[in-house]
Amino acid sequence: MNLRQLRTLTSILKHGSFAAAGDHIGLSHAAVSVQMNQLETTLAAELFDRSSRPVTLTADGVRIAQLADEVLDKVENLRLEASGAKTSGAVSIGFIPTCVHHLLPRVLDALRKSFPDLQVSVKSGLSSELAAAVVRRELDFALVTTPLAEIPELDISAIASEPFYVIGPAGTAVESDASLLRSLPYIAFNKRTWVGQHIAAKLQQRGIHIQAAIEIDSLEAIENLVADGFGVSIVPLRLHAPARSSKLVQIPFGNPVDTRQLTLIHHLGKPQSRLDSAIKHIFLELPKP
Numbered sequence: 001m002n003l004r005q006l007r008t009l010t011s012i013l014k015h016g017s018f019a020a021a022g023d024h025i026g027l028s029h030a031a032v033s034v035q036m037n038q039l040e041t042t043l044a045a046e047l048f049d050r051s052s053r054p055v056t057l058t059a060d061g062v063r064i065a066q067l068a069d070e071v072l073d074k075v076e077n078l079r080l081e082a083s084g085a086k087t088s089g090a091v092s093i094g095f096i097p098t099c100v101h102h103l104l105p106r107v108l109d110a111l112r113k114s115f116p117d118l119q120v121s122v123k124s125g126l127s128s129e130l131a132a133a134v135v136r137r138e139l140d141f142a143l144v145t146t147p148l149a150e151i152p153e154l155d156i157s158a159i160a161s162e163p164f165y166v167i168g169p170a171g172t173a174v175e176s177d178a179s180l181l182r183s184l185p186y187i188a189f190n191k192r193t194w195v196g197q198h199i200a201a202k203l204q205q206r207g208i209h210i211q212a213a214i215e216i217d218s219l220e221a222i223e224n225l226v227a228d229g230f231g232v233s234i235v236p237l238r239l240h241a242p243a244r245s246s247k248l249v250q251i252p253f254g255n256p257v258d259t260r261q262l263t264l265i266h267h268l269g270k271p272q273s274r275l276d277s278a279i280k281h282i283f284l285e286l287p288k289p
Helices: 003-015 018-025 029-043 059-083 104-114 127-135 177-181 194-205 219-227 274-284
Strands: 089-095 118-124 141-145 154-169 186-189 212-216 232-236 248-252 259-267
Touching: 003 018, 003 029, 003 059, 018 029, 089 104, 089 127, 089 274, 104 118, 104 274, 127 141, 127 154, 127 194, 127 259, 141 194, 141 274, 154 177, 154 219, 154 274, 177 232, 177 248, 186 194, 186 219, 194 232, 212 219, 219 232, 219 248, 259 274
Parallel strands: 089 118, 089 141, 186 212, 186 232
Antiparallel strands: 141 259, 154 232, 154 248, 154 259
């Protein structure tokens, strides 16, 4: 007895005859007959009433064909589980707010296609908050900016590098990033965030001393304020975000240009399952512009 014979038997149950079953699975009537003779011999059971035309399943044949259908379902589920193509359960993922609008839908779409039975919960927060939640094992994964200091409990995988630009209102004279920064009031990204602290440190290293007139934790709000002429700022060119407004001028920040690194983190103490590996692969394979 083999899986091919069981598939032929279930096809006969579903399609009503040797000929119809053979047409469905791509076998001749004679090949179907040979397989069923072999199966009856192996099982020592009379599966077909050959006194009727066309040949029909006996009561035992129907029962065994139904059981065979259940076996084939289990075999297929086993194959899918082994390949990682089918996974049920739940996973929790954190996203920094600046990635929610543009990356979260792509990740959720990939997860839904690969794991339709998977329950996904999402939390948005600052990088430091999400990292702490992963350390406490309240989140399975989080997409954050690279930690400013090493966190021993975390495995960190680089996902994308986003260059920083100094932006100003359209029509502003642009000689250098430093001159653009000094041309209008400075709108800072929230200094409680790792990226805000990173930008502040870079400005200090370069000796660019400017006082923030406004401090906001939304990149979209910063870009809108700058476009409306309220000031200048430093923002990353976000992965998969729409093209910036024509109301803005921009110039790379630094030479070489400074970047924000997006990283995927998870707890080092958590055993790496097939699902975990697949989720990590989805993040690593996010299309780059």
